[in-house]
Amino acid sequence: xxxxxxxxxxxxxxxxxxxxxxxxxxxxxxxxxxxxxxxxxxxxxxxxxxxxxxxxxxxxxxxxxxxxxxxxxxxxxxxxxxxxxxxxxxxxxxxxxxxxxxxxxxxxxxxxxxxxxxxxxxxxxxxxxxxxxxxxxxxxxxxxxxxxxxxxxxxxxxxxxxxxxxxxxxxxxxxxxxxxxxxxxxxxxxxxxxxxxxxxxxxxxxxxxxxxxxx
Amino acid sequence: xxxxxxxxxxxxxxxxxxxxxxxxxxxxxxxxxxxxxxxxxxxxxxxxxxxxxxxxxxxxxxxxxxxxxxxxxxxxxxxxxxxxxxxxxxxxxxxxxxxxxxxxxxxxxxxxxxxxxxxxxxxxxxxxx
Numbered sequence: 001x002x003x004x005x006x007x008x009x010x011x012x013x014x015x016x017x018x019x020x021x022x023x024x025x026x027x028x029x030x031x032x033x034x035x036x037x038x039x040x041x042x043x044x045x046x047x048x049x050x051x052x053x054x055x056x057x058x059x060x061x062x063x064x065x066x067x068x069x070x071x072x073x074x075x076x077x078x079x080x081x082x083x084x085x086x087x088x089x090x091x092x093x094x095x096x097x098x099x100x101x102x103x104x105x106x107x108x109x110x111x112x113x114x115x116x117x118x119x120x121x122x123x124x125x126x127x128x129x130x131x132x133x134x135x136x137x138x139x140x141x142x143x144x145x146x147x148x149x150x151x152x153x154x155x156x157x158x159x160x161x162x163x164x165x166x167x168x169x170x171x172x173x174x175x176x177x178x179x180x181x182x183x184x185x186x187x188x189x190x191x192x193x194x195x196x197x198x199x200x201x202x203x204x205x206x207x208x209x210x211x212x213x214x215x
Numbered sequence: 216x217x218x219x220x221x222x223x224x225x226x227x228x229x230x231x232x233x234x235x236x237x238x239x240x241x242x243x244x245x246x247x248x249x250x251x252x253x254x255x256x257x258x259x260x261x262x263x264x265x266x267x268x269x270x271x272x273x274x275x276x277x278x279x280x281x282x283x284x285x286x287x288x289x290x291x292x293x294x295x296x297x298x299x300x301x302x303x304x305x306x307x308x309x310x311x312x313x314x315x316x317x318x319x320x321x322x323x324x325x326x327x328x329x330x331x332x333x334x335x336x337x338x339x340x341x342x343x344x
Contacts, residue, residue: 145298185344
């Protein structure tokens, strides 16, 4: 997904780290990784540890980190948009206009990454970066613990109790699409984008599924 | 044996009555050491309620709750998870130093974020689902 960007910028002190939030593990992610033919890091995160550490709620989200290891942009939607919400569910296609807008938004995001690497533009001052961080609440902290427990129980032959823990995690942290969709996927591949997913998306109303990055 | 999951590790511990365990096991699981002042890590000590220490044994559930971290268990109380306290996560993020982590690549080779110091890093998630 990011190979072109990486090829273009890798000689300028730039690295891409792609993390698969994938509780089914490396073998499940391998076909996608093979197809991407990437030379940057492709890491496997079965416990969604990154989501816990960085307070992430969906994929794709990205964090920009500078040469000193400092966060210069907080978690943001990485090149995706809400146009998919208007797609024809029978054919699973978006209108040409929506497809064009979606592509343009993605291009604008990639251009912003390029500008950051080339000129430092879009790196936020500390106060602004801090202001963009979503707060971890006690409910979110408990949700991550229950999610981790649920993944473990599922991987150790206890899907019923694992599912129960993951459902509790989703109830505690309803903004996390990753928790809900991963649990659905562990239940059955495909369920993460099935009927219940679309109901959940519709229930958002005017709220975004992918909040646009504030570039 | 009781399984205890922490954000970065998994431990098998001889625990009783919930998460009562030896101070040595408590240290292995939490990284905090039992001292007369309480549970200590580096210069910092957190006093423990009297009911959470018995001789050389510690109630890790009580200690973790005192820290503000979530303590959850499966129905049978055989598998537990200790989560990072919300305040700790917020403080780490607000410090803006990117939280470090080590994760395997698709072939199992461990990779650590801080190995990339000196480069601009675009850290992005994806998933098959």
